[in-house]
Amino acid sequence: MAPFRRASSKNEDEAYTEGVSQTKRQKGNSGRVIVPSPNMRVTRASMSLDGLLDLFQTGIESRASDDPANDLEEASYFERFVGSVLPECLEVRCRVQDSDCRTDSFGTLLRPLSRYEVSAAIKYASAFGAAALPSPAQAAILRKLQLHRERRRTDIQGLDFVNHNSLTSVPPQLPPQPPQSGILNSLTSIRTTPYETSFLSRLCGHRPSTDSGLVAVDWETRSPWMELMTDVREHYSYAHPTSSQSHEVLVPIRYVSLQPSHLQQVHELLARVFWDGINVSDLLQSSPERCSVIAMYGKTVIGAALLSSPQETYITYLAVRAGWHNCQIATTMLYHLIMLNPHRDITLHVAANNPAMLLYNRFGFKAEEFITGFYEDYLDSQSRASMNAFRLRLRR
Numbered sequence: 001m002a003p004f005r006r007a008s009s010k011n012e013d014e015a016y017t018e019g020v021s022q023t024k025r026q027k028g029n030s031g032r033v034i035v036p037s038p039n040m041r042v043t044r045a046s047m048s049l050d051g052l053l054d055l056f057q058t059g060i061e062s063r064a065s066d067d068p069a070n071d072l073e074e075a076s077y078f079e080r081f082v083g084s085v086l087p088e089c090l091e092v093r094c095r096v097q098d099s100d101c102r103t104d105s106f107g108t109l110l111r112p113l114s115r116y117e118v119s120a121a122i123k124y125a126s127a128f129g130a131a132a133l134p135s136p137a138q139a140a141i142l143r144k145l146q147l148h149r150e151r152r153r154t155d156i157q158g159l160d161f162v163n164h165n166s167l168t169s170v171p172p173q174l175p176p177q178p179p180q181s182g183i184l185n186s187l188t189s190i191r192t193t194p195y196e197t198s199f200l201s202r203l204c205g206h207r208p209s210t211d212s213g214l215v216a217v218d219w220e221t222r223s224p225w226m227e228l229m230t231d232v233r234e235h236y237s238y239a240h241p242t243s244s245q246s247h248e249v250l251v252p253i254r255y256v257s258l259q260p261s262h263l264q265q266v267h268e269l270l271a272r273v274f275w276d277g278i279n280v281s282d283l284l285q286s287s288p289e290r291c292s293v294i295a296m297y298g299k300t301v302i303g304a305a306l307l308s309s310p311q312e313t314y315i316t317y318l319a320v321r322a323g324w325h326n327c328q329i330a331t332t333m334l335y336h337l338i339m340l341n342p343h344r345d346i347t348l349h350v351a352a353n354n355p356a357m358l359l360y361n362r363f364g365f366k367a368e369e370f371i372t373g374f375y376e377d378y379l380d381s382q383s384r385a386s387m388n389a390f391r392l393r394l395r396r
Helices: 049-061 068-100 115-131 136-154 181-188 199-204 224-239 260-273 281-285 329-339 356-362
Strands: 004-006 015-018 041-043 214-218 253-256 292-297 300-307 315-320 346-351 366-371 389-394
Touching: 115 136, 214 329, 253 329, 260 292, 260 300, 260 315, 292 329, 300 329, 315 329, 315 346, 329 356, 346 356, 356 389
Parallel strands: none
Antiparallel strands: 004 015, 015 041, 214 253, 253 292, 292 300, 300 315, 346 389, 366 389
């Protein structure tokens, strides 16, 4: 590569001339023929990067053919050239930035962001937004920065100007002031509405729920018993139009785990559906939240689904109160009982003529064994229920 020397000039604006001892035609990797110009002139007043880029390209293309001994000399000439140009470039950059600055109404000097600063801010905000949800202000700033960058990329004219009147700095935050005593007295003197007559009670129910272990709530199911009570109330209103009428309070069907307050009603329900003497109070000591699902309408137990234990997962009883059949209560209880014990096989015995066989088949229970006389010790000899039973298993 030919040496890069300084040319003499009378003007105050100095120039540089690249002296080329021999003009060579070189071909680069792209196949384009490069002919170094013997008089490549670059002025400091109107500097262009074309000459500097040609210098880089010429040096890259001719590096393989040049003498390695000249590498050190080329580096020193390059450093001197860049060192003479760089200070003035930085000075011009500072003057351009100063001319772009604006002063807001508070007297604060505001400078537009450079392209590098805009890209760095977008990169930082994008990385921060991926880790946590950005606030609305941060999202708005990020959108404005991205729009500013896209305008510069597409070279849209007339959209980069920022009205300095629209730039406002954040006002200083005032220290918190203690509330006035009159305001606190006014707030404490407000009379609250009782919960029973409040709007919240209309949303959440007439009385706050005190049952723990809530599994699900059903507001849509209408059982035959509920329809019967509605007909009775309407008939009474029609027969006694002058008397005061009681308004129907809508109550959902709640599915909860077994509680001590449910034991008496659960024992009565199981005695009517199965046989006398059933006691399930031991379930209260063996994870009732996994072994039981009780259907409640108000404070009335209308259904029960019970497991023997979380380890054995054997369904001991599944019963629904009379008047609440054919409204998917047994299906809902069985579903939640299965979901409370995932990844475990569930077994049970069911009488051969029990219609619940269809329910168990829908959930995937399969018959494993037919047992003769399984219910002889529990059922009366005059009972219409079959004494024989199937052993069913739900494989998980």
